[in-house]
Amino acid sequence: MSAFEQLHPSIQHHVVNTLGWNSLRPLQEDAIVPLLAGRHALLLAPTAGGKTEASMFPLYTRMMNEGWTGLSILYVCPLKALLNALHIRLAHYGRLFGRSCAVWHGDTGPSERRRILADPPDVLLITPESLEVILTSPHRDGHGLLSDLRAVVVDEIHAFAGDDRGWHLLSVIGRISRIARRELQRVGLSATVGKEQDLLAWLTTGCSGGGDVIAPPAGAAGTIDLRLDYVGSLENAAVVISRLHRGEKRLVFCEGRSGVEQLSFQLRQNEITTHVSHGSLGKDERLRAERAFAEATDCVIVSTSTLELGIDVGDLDRVILIDGPSTVASFLQRIGRAGRRASTTRNGLFLTLSPQSTLRAAAIGDLALQGWIDPMEPPAAPFHVVAQQIMALALQERGIGRTDCRQWLEAFLRGSGVSDDDLTEILAHMVSTGVLSEDQNLLWLGRHGEDQYGFRYFMELFSVFTSDPLFSVRHGQEILGEVDPSSFLAKDGQQPVLLMGGRGWRVKEIEWSRKVAWVEPVPDSGRSRWSSPGRHLGFRLCRTMRHILATDSVPDWWSARAITTIGALRAEFAWLTEGGTQVVQRPGGDTTWWTFAGYRANAALGDHLGSLGGSSARYDNLSITFGSSVSAARIVDGIQELRSRGTRMAPDVALDDAIRGLKFADCLPVQMAAEELRRRLEDREAVGQVMGEAVGEVAVQG
Secondary structure, eight states: OOSGGGSOHHHHHHHHHTSOOSSOOHHHHHHHHHHHTTOEEEEEOOTTSSHHHHHHHHHHHHHHHHTOOSSOEEEEOSOHHHHHHHHHHHHHHHHHHTOOEEEESTTOOHHHHHHHHHSOOSEEEEOHHHHHHHHHOTTSOHHHHHTTOOEEEETTTHHHHTSHHHHHHHHHHHHHHHHHTSOOEEEEEESSOBSHHHHHHHHTTTOOSOEEEEOOOOGGGGOEEEEEEEOOSHHHHHHHHHHSSTTSEEEEEOSSHHHHHHHHHHHHHTTOOEEEEOTTBOHHHHHHHHHHHHHOSSEEEEESGGGTSOOOOOOBSEEEEESOOSSHHHHHHHHTTBOOSTTOOEEEEEEESSHHHHHHHHHHHHHHHHTOOOBOOOOSOOHHHHHHHHHHHHHHTTSBOHHHHHHHTHHHHHHHTOOHHHHHHHHHHHHHTTSEEEETTEEEEOHHHHHHHOHHHHGGGSOSSOOOOOEEEEETTEEEEEEOGGGGOOSTTOOOEEEETTEEEEEEEEETTTTEEEEEEESSOOOOOOOOOOOOOOHHHHHHHHHHHHSOOOOTTBOHHHHHHHHHHHHHTTTOOSSEEEEEEOTTSOEEEEOOOOHHHHHHHHHHHGGGGTSOOEEOSSEEEEOTTSOHHHHHHHHHHHHHHOOOOOOOOOHHHHHHHOTTGGGSOHHHHHHHHHHHHOOHHHHHHHHTSEEEEEEOOO
């Protein structure tokens, strides 16, 4: 019997006769047998590789063969827009197979939520935060709704695994398994990951059942049509985009919302039909743009990483990257949006704005063509997520004992490396500071906990992220989006002009107490601001940048302008070699140790060597810089001394840094919050490799 013949007869019938498919894709074939056997799985395939069907057809088969009733399958996604797009497809399959499907997220109305609770669907599409709402709300029977669950599918799993939202999701799944009194079958879907077995192990934290990585060979889908061009400015990028690929549908990624707005305005100045998508636009504005783009042919949509995931915007002809992302995985995810039609390939055009971003793009492209992908590394020591989960459990259980708390979180604690002693210390601190209160051996939110997280029905408790203090931008009754308050700064007393959706809007009035700005349309350009974290690069990418500088190879996918730009950088770094690291001293200037080790390694090394100059050293992704009073010889001696000590290489962290970076850091003892951030910043492998290399001194004139 073939794998296809093991699917339920109803599914076989509709695949052939209703969907009109001649065959299943390789991933869909390969996933059937292990998923029907109840095994956990990580399914890997390029964008549009059929991952949703590969997971759901076998699970629907189990549902029908085994007589599952009630809410049986959770389908978890990182974005509401992705849930909405998938709901259309999964609801269609459900109707074909006689099964129901619903969606629940922040935009789902009260009446629809009541309907789901009264008559649970077979499949529920949901975000982790909405799952937390169901579990903790006193107005909803979360235990009753979730008690029949059998399986959970986590789509775009790489978007969860790399940050604290992933730890939160795993803990919530563990709590639901306890409610359902069974181990839920876990299925993760992703397009681009490194170290697949590690990601599968993370997904199955606390599970006893076996699991498989299912990843058919990429074949033709693995080829990339790549180009790199240096253009120098967004204005020049707009000109290039307006002249290339006319008549085609182009998706352009920028690295920030301000860049999206500025480029969109410039494209419209060049008479290009342009749509805009980023997370700070109003929902209606964003949906209109994405819908129009999906239905159009000759146009451009400019986006941040919001369209990096599998939201359907139709068949794309071209993907263009302004400067490019910080990881190879993100790059592959983006170019995977193109090349989905038969006889087409994935393609990516880098348009870079600076020599440094040209070098980084060249390195990303080089690694991608080698087949290397960044390994997915869950954040170390998620102590603050443990604190959030303790408070959520207190709400869920209407008060919880310490022993019960440990049992609810046991699998999550074990998988994340948080010890029983750590949990005891966190609980003691939360009680002593009033975040929790304890009465008759039951823990509940204390006065400080309610003051800090209890407003808006504890909505601040349901997310592990801290939101920026953004202002709503409105034109009449329409919400255009949100901006940072620094956007309202203007010179000479003029009313500022904002860019929203690629159009100019003059600020008429600001209601500071309500955080609302009222605007009117104008033809002028303007500027909107949003805060953004620094670009932190990894060790392998930085070392590839060094390799490009230290060699004279010229790949055929570099344009003439890119060749000239990188050639100028090579001349500037003529002293560079790959045999070790170099300490470079310029007459009368600073002294710099060029490690090409990545941000985390340089942060650790810089903190340990900073005392050489009597003050903190400055560090970035590629180097550590000391004041002009520190000689190259003194730095080399300091490196040798540090090498002989062999102490732990992690940067010192001030409490203020920990509080800013960790939403629930005030629930932790000071030293525990600092220790969490220290562990997250250290890169032992990179530091070890740098410390094992020879160090040379270079004197540069001029």
